[in-house]
Amino acid sequence: MNGMKKITMLVLALVCVISGSVWVNAYTKKMADEAAYEEIRETVQIHDLEVQPTTVAPTETKVVETVADNKQESYVAPAGLADLMASNQNVIGWLTIGNTKIDYPVCQNKSDNEYFLHRDINGQKNTAGSIYLDSIQDINAKGLHVVYGHHMKNGTMFKDVSRFTSTKYMAEHQDITLWTGKREIKLKPIACYAGPADGSYRTNFQTTDELHKFIKTKCGKDIISDNVFVFITCSYGGNDERTYLICEEEG
Template sequence: MASHFKQPEGTDPRGFARPSRPSSRSAQAAPHHATDDDPSRRLRTRRGGDESYHAPAGNPHAAGMPRASEGFVSVVSDPGGSSRGHDRRRREPRFVETDPYDLSGRRSRDPKKRVARVLSVILFVVGIGLIAAAAGMFIYNQWQYGEQERINEELAEYATLSDDGSTAPQVDWEGLKAVNGDVVGWVQIPGTGVNYPVYQAQDNEKYLHTSAEGTYSLGGQIFLDYENAKPGMVDAQTIIYGHHLRNGSMFKPVSDMQDQQVFDSISTVWYVTEEASYELEPLFIYQTTADDTNVRQLNFGSTDELHAYLSGLLGQAVASRGDAAQVINGMTKALSLCTCYYEDSDKGRVILVCALKSEAAAATAAASE
């Protein structure tokens, strides 16, 4: 017959005092064998579960204590007990790395992962370098545009313009020559930002990126073709070149005239020299390439050849005056303004051909008779 410990009177299984209860007839009955599964030998806990107040012989756990699950391995202990901590992670092959950094914070010694780390560092450094270079280029370009604007604004002070563009600009030639003796004329298109001195060098390269002050500049200066006779409007065709800057300065308004509506809004182009002032008007505008040598025909054997040449260019026009063909028949001179356009990368060129207003009016009148 198995024996068990008698519950001391006046205490509960947890050792706390409890009031005595009168004995009952069932309590005086003969004892019987019981196990931990016997409901009569279990108490209801405060948490709502049952726990035994008897610890079976040989059970190392006290009554009411949780029992470890079979097969449970602590996350902080080594089942084999042969190693501990970070060293175990590095030495034992059963710890498989799935990240360039293991749980201990130490780098993996896998050669492939070392290569991956080096490559990632190199790419990161290269990326930072590219961002820094792009930022530097942007800042430098903005500085260049600012310098070009400063030069343009200072040179613009040498000319006085009429409010409506009906009269020619009044130019301080002595002041301009003191800055740069290569100045030969002044070009203005009323209603636009085109208002610049015109220079001429020994070639068509110098003033592409050289300012009137003789220093490098993004937009250079507006310049007369080096093969044209000074100061312009002497040859049958006078050509003036200028950059098309993306901030809207230099000859960008000329490029904008490829739109017929913009073209129609411009009625006057002024070219002024020390000796004379020429009032012209847009006739047509056409596109071509940088290697088109036909653009630079400056003189012709006769006016008929000039008319045939201009009529051929009119066939390429993207915008034009409605009676351009009639006006061409009365022309003896043409002024052409040449700049870039970006629809064809950096190879595109656009040329605005202008006629003297006096010759255009005479040709129109003759055609109407």
């Protein structure tokens, strides 16, 4: 009997060692993944530059003509972002939500919507994946846009999206900006809820009225914008549940 006890204790100790090793390796990998994104942030330095309309075009590839307040203006993408997009065709923009950990490049693969689910911006295998736009949507076109990201337990990626289900948290986190190669998009969060996985968000609407009716059915809110972004991440409140943060463009 004593021999069996010793064997059992040895097996349990071995299991603990292996489990601990697996946990440490997973944690180390997640920290390395986030460190890689921090290096990208330092290289891009998107927050160190004041982005404003200008009539002077520094390069032909970084400027697009837009109409705002009936005046012809030129948008200049942050230099670091423009350089990142030029060197990496997977990157189509940069998303920041003020006072959260959400500060990431946005990717897209138009032929495989799940490509960036477990890949970094360079297409390398990565458990945290990337923040990415749905494959059927155009980030610069008006309409509905769905952006996906993992709910990481270490607080990275789209973990903070789940916090917007709190009315107080939403009220305190209104600063959402998306930069693309063509536009700076200021967004206002209007609703956040947790619910079953919902494929109907993968839609391109023909009219603004159709878009408004769709959003009304989802969250009960009336919107006035013709441009809507929905940030989606996993929710752990139920089986196959998601958190949906619905935002409309300001102005």
